Amino acid sequence: MPRIIAALSDIAADYDVLFCDLWGCVHDGLRAFPAAVAALQAFRAGGGTVVLVTNSPRPRADVAVQLDTIGVPRDAWDTIASSGDSARAAMFQGAVGRKVHFIGNPETDMGFFNPLKILENPVDIQIVPLAKADGIVCTGPADPLADPAVYRPEFLYAKAKGLKLLCANPDIVVDRGETREWCAGALAQLYTEMGGESLYFGKPHPPIYDLARRRTVALTGREPDPARILAIGDGIATDVLGGLGEGIDTLFITGGLAAAEFGPDVENPDQVALEAWITAAQTEPTYAIGRLR
Template structure:
């Protein structure tokens, strides 16, 4: 049975590194959560390393810019590792061909433009029309505030008939933007698979993003073993499943995507409701908390 805690400080001494999710844990897409910010700052002050690990479909530099715009204070983290980074690597290695159709909003253009230095030695990847494409790179719906995956059925039927692979730059299905729930690239990729197409994933819960985080930690001189890393997140099928798959302890934040399932007090999940719900899940966290604090 998962252990419900009230504060990260209760277990901070057991870990050297946090792999901490962003959306739903540290911010809601519009503003940071002060208690979460303070918890991360305290962990670092105690000698720990904080890796902000996000399924955002853009490079870490773009994530950093977004965090600055919504007012995330300094001192919260040591590294940012994004699904966009891991997916970029795969795209530049030719995972879905060299001519790709971008399915996603223009705000994600940095995925194709803000490239790491090592890609200078790789053949170019060019964005082309759907008709010319060898593969699809999906960063989300074109209009995430109004569209649903079903809006893309016709396009996906054509793509499947042509044998196009879809690179999913964000495995999340949905996120809450303030009070509005919006679809992510993962929901589109899931539909494509259901229709018989092939989708490729590089963010949580899949190994590439964790491999990238470890490489970046090693470059900083960090060498924490799996038993000294804690994965934190509000996605049972992404953050928790990914941590379990990597042999890492997990802290499930119930007050994010699943906030309405565990009673009226978001800060304090009902233990009975939580236990019953977890019985129906395939991945089980070691620790649980209402909101990160």
């Protein structure tokens, strides 16, 4: 069973690099968590490297701007590896064809289609209606509060055409303040259940961890020792499962998505409830803590 710790500082000396989730750990979509920010600042002050590994469908530059807006200071992190970056690289290499049907929020997610200059001979991507598409790019539902089932008619048509769906955010849900919203992962899950093929690039899948390691090397000049990397997150099926798949230790934030499962004190999870839940989930983190602090 995971060891419940009081603070990140209890184990910080054992690690050189943090692969830290954002939503539910460092902020709630509206505001930063001061204790989490302070914990990351302290880790960096002690010589550690903080890589924000996020299933955001946005490029890392856009994620950085979002963090500025909600009050996460830049001295709390070193670099960002986003699901959006990993998925964009695949898209511009032709993973779902040249003509794509876009599902997402056109007001916030169009940065996904900005040219990716690091690739040689990238595919010229065109956004087209579904009837003319070679594939689908999904950054999330247009209305995050609507039941994903509203996409069933489109998905039936897409499945019949044999279109692949590129999922830029494998998360199923996220909590924006007190409001739970659907993410791209819910749509990709539905498409897969209907018999379509969905492609994933964020946690818990390997591409985003490869990106995180490459960005760590770019900062430090050396490949990080897996035994000295700690993955932090509130998603048992994303952050923890992904860390396990990479052979790295994990710190599960119980006060995030699953907070209601571990007793009335969000800051301090009930040991018995945690053990029962972890057993049922069949995915065991190395450590657990109520909130990152």
